[in-house]
Amino acid sequence: MSRHVEPEWEAVGSVADFEPDRPERCEVGDVAVMVVRTSDDRVHALFDTCSHAEVPLSEGEIVDGEIECWLHGSTFNLTTGKPSCLPAVDPVPVYPTKIEGDVIYVATNVEL
Numbered sequence: 523m524s525r526h527v528e529p530e531w532e533a534v535g536s537v538a539d540f541e542p543d544r545p546e547r548c549e550v551g552d553v554a555v556m557v558v559r560t561s562d563d564r565v566h567a568l569f570d571t572c573s574h575a576e577v578p579l580s581e582g583e584i585v586d587g588e589i590e591c592w593l594h595g596s597t598f599n600l601t602t603g604k605p606s607c608l609p610a611v612d613p614v615p616v617y618p619t620k621i622e623g624d625v626i627y628v629a630t631n632v633e634l
């Protein structure tokens with residue numbers, strides 16, 4: 523039987539700290555997370571390691587609403603973490619986010 527887990531929110535910065543479509547690496551607890559505020563003002567948080575060869579996704583670029591890994595070019599959906607093209611085949615974990623006031627929060631004790 524599954525048990526509901528409450529997110530443990532951690533502040534990662536203010537909205538103004540995150541330029542639109544520029545991924546940032548944030549340490550949330552002991553987890554490295556890529557946080558990005560997209561140009562439509564949504565905030566996404568993904569595990570900051572490509573599922574293909576373990577380089578930081580935060581060093582990639584947002585292309586057509588997805589994060590593109592700089593090493594071999596796989597792109598990952600920001601909402602599901604699923605790769606849209608090879609060579610990556612496995613998804614990366616996606617974490618819940620929220621904005622309260624002008625502060626962005628991420629929780630890494632649960633995955634979406």
Ligand code: FES
Pocket residue numbers: 572573574575576577591592593594595596608609610
């Ligand atoms: S390391 Fe990311 S696609 Fe290969």
